[in-house]
Amino acid sequence: MKILHVVTLHTPDHAFGGPTRVALNLSKVQRAQGDDARIMALGDGFDGELPDAVEGVPVHLFQARHVLPVFEVSGITSGALLRAARRMMRGADLVHVHLMRDLVTLPVALLALATRTPLVVQTHGMVDPTEKRVAQLTDLLGVRKVLRGADAVLHLTETERLDVNAVAAPVPLTRTVRLVNGVRPQERKPARDPARPPTVLFLARIQERKRPEDFVAAMPAVLEKYPDARFVLAGPDTGALPGTLALARRLGVADSLDHVGPLGHEEVLSAGREADVYVLPSIEEPLGVSVLEAMSVGTPVVITRTCGLAPDVAEAGAGLVVESRPGEDAANAGKVAQAVLDLLEPEANERAGEAAWGLVNGHFTIEAVTGTLRRTYEDVVRRSRR
Incomplete structure (x- = not known):
């Protein structure tokens, strides 16, 4: 299966945190299982050329353009990324968008809907009801359409499921799947030595x-x-x-x-x-x-x-x-x-x-998580073909 993960930003110091780390962890296991999983994102803070791989995962990075600096991460974008996204969708079986209210993941998700590309959306707790006017306008212009039109919406917790449903209201979301974060199993360290300073x-x-x-x-x-x-x-x-x-x-x-x-x-x-x-x-x-x-x-x-x-x-x-x-x-x-x-x-x-x-x-092993995700992907692709 050809899977395109889309996340907002990757930096050398991993300052964007969770969504990018999740996309990397999922992609590594998916590739080990024989899938062609890769990541598309903005890149920022690099000296010289942007990398074409991170931790062994192929990445398609485009230099971040800070078009709306007041909105920080939500205000960066790249026209080249959006043009490339349309091209890469043609060869993908499925697009997995790590969604937030921004100028990268939201337009890519809307593009997936427009091109009828199977779409899985994961919000990482970043899309919830808000009193902020700009966020409410973003919901009206695009977020609700993405949530309602996605083939699957992944949530971490029951609270997040209720939050995304509140944003999508009054249309109830029926294709929600709980997907926790996962990490690779590690060897357990020795017991604490009480003689050593903690x-x-x-x-x-x-x-x-x-x-x-x-x-x-x-x-x-x-x-x-x-x-x-x-x-x-x-x-x-x-x-x-x-x-x-x-x-x-x-x-x-x-x-x-x-x-x-x-x-x-x-x-x-x-x-x-x-x-x-x-x-x-x-x-x-x-x-x-x-x-x-x-x-x-x-x-x-x-x-x-x-x-x-x-x-x-x-x-x-x-x-x-x-x-x-x-x-x-x-x-x-x-x-x-x-x-x-x-x-x-x-x-x-x-x-x-x-x-x-x-x-x-x-x-919470990454293998268990990707097993759940694989079943979700297969269901999404099967429904889209039917």
């Missing part, structure tokens, strides 16, 4: 929504019990890094904080193995790949109740789920700190680490 990891885009300030604000309480603890702040900066580092200096914990910047995929897994606890106090996180990657090596996690993985983590005992309330920064940081301290206890760490590793291997 390491606590934050690994995600450093942006306000991910709440890196809560991670830093939790440091003093943890350092009170573990003065030699190291805190690793990893990931590309998308606006919140200066404030986060300034907070560390104000709290007097900057010497215990290692800011390592963006990491490659293997470095991400290595950082997870070296960490004793992974922390992501995000306000909203549909189904974080970085959380799954940490658990895949046996690292317990601290996440918030608004994370899509919260029910799974809580039920499996793969870490701790904390409440995070807007405007209650001190209380939020205190909850994160207590959760980290609880998971640093040797028995609790071992128990939660084993549960985390088992949770990923039981429910």
Whole structure:
């Protein structure tokens, strides 16, 4: 099967995060299974020529043009990409669009509908009801048509299914399929050595929504019990890094904080193995790949109740789920700190680490995900031919 994944953006530091990582992970397994899977996207931030492959996956990248800078990622596009998309659709059995309200994935999805190319849409929690006028106008001009016309709409959680249905209203979506994120199974790391100073990891885009300030604000309480603890702040900066580092200096914990910047995929897994606890106090996180990657090596996690993985983590005992309330920064940081301290206890760490590793291997492997997706693809192509 010839599959064209369309995602908004790829950068050297993977700053766009989840959708591009999901497209890469899916494409790698699909290609290993004999499919011709490839990715089309904008490229930005590269020195010299844009790459034609990423992690062994063929990519068709086009230089991003910042036509509406005020809208950041949503305001970049490329006429060359849109022209090439029409051409590449002719040879594709199916187009898988990782949809957001932007000038790349939305017009490509509309083009797929216009050319009657089988279309699968995955929104990654990025399309939900909103009061923003520009987003409402975008929904009116194109998003609703795409959701209603797609051959399948993939959702991560029940909340996301309800959200996309609300955007598509009053027409109910009948071709929705739950597809979780998946990661490759990994060897479980050894049990934590209590004689070694602990390491606590934050690994995600450093942006306000991910709440890196809560991670830093939790440091003093943890350092009170573990003065030699190291805190690793990893990931590309998308606006919140200066404030986060300034907070560390104000709290007097900057010497215990290692800011390592963006990491490659293997470095991400290595950082997870070296960490004793992974922390992501995000306000909203549909189904974080970085959380799954940490658990895949046996690292317990601290996440918030608004994370899509919260029910799974809580039920499996793969870490701790904390409440995070807007405007209650001190209380939020205190909850994160207590959760980290609880998971640093040797028995609790071992128990939660084993549960985390088992949770990923039981429910969130990329092979299981691509199996579900393959059945969806076959159903879509079969219906389109009929």
